[in-house]
Amino acid sequence: MSTGSNVDITCECGHHFKGWLWQSANVTASPDLRGKILRGQLNLVTCPSCDRRFYVEIPFLYHDMAAREWIWVYPLQQEQQGGDAREKVQEMWEQLKSSLPDDARRVFEEEYRVLVLFGMDALVYYLQGKQLKESESLSN
Numbered sequence: 001m002s003t004g005s006n007v008d009i010t011c012e013c014g015h016h017f018k019g020w021l022w023q024s025a026n027v028t029a030s031p032d033l034r035g036k037i038l039r040g041q042l043n044l045v046t047c048p049s050c051d052r053r054f055y056v057e058i059p060f061l062y063h064d065m066a067a068r069e070w071i072w073v074y075p076l077q078q079e080q081q082g083g084d085a086r087e088k089v090q091e092m093w094e095q096l097k098s099s100l101p102d103d104a105r106r107v108f109e110e111e112y113r114v115l116v117l118f119g120m121d122a123l124v125y126y127l128q129g130k131q132l133k134e135s136e137s138l139s140n
């Protein structure tokens, strides 16, 4: 499931407005969100007052059920406290697994890759790098 909500945003110009921000994307169910991420358009907002476009960085969950990836993207500014984010993600991961029936939990435990990245760019690099590898292995 992908989740988002209308959030109060403040622009550098001082204008307050509401913008839609995604908190999580299940890209297996919503492949269009994966495309948005790759095009650098996810959680990109435009100030209605001064037309400035900017990213709003919030902790964001990227879930690809087919590729078995569960990736948390934290704001770049939080990289210094990276340990806190990793601890939190580990906690959420354990919670998620404990909420699952046995066979589903086994899949999560044995097949999933859990990552913590900082900044949406890091996620884009990660996904692009993977695409590159996929096309390389196809040409071999």
Ligand SMILES: [Zn+2]
Binding pocket: 011, 012, 013, 014, 015, 047, 048, 049, 050, 051, 052
């Ligand atoms: Zn503005």
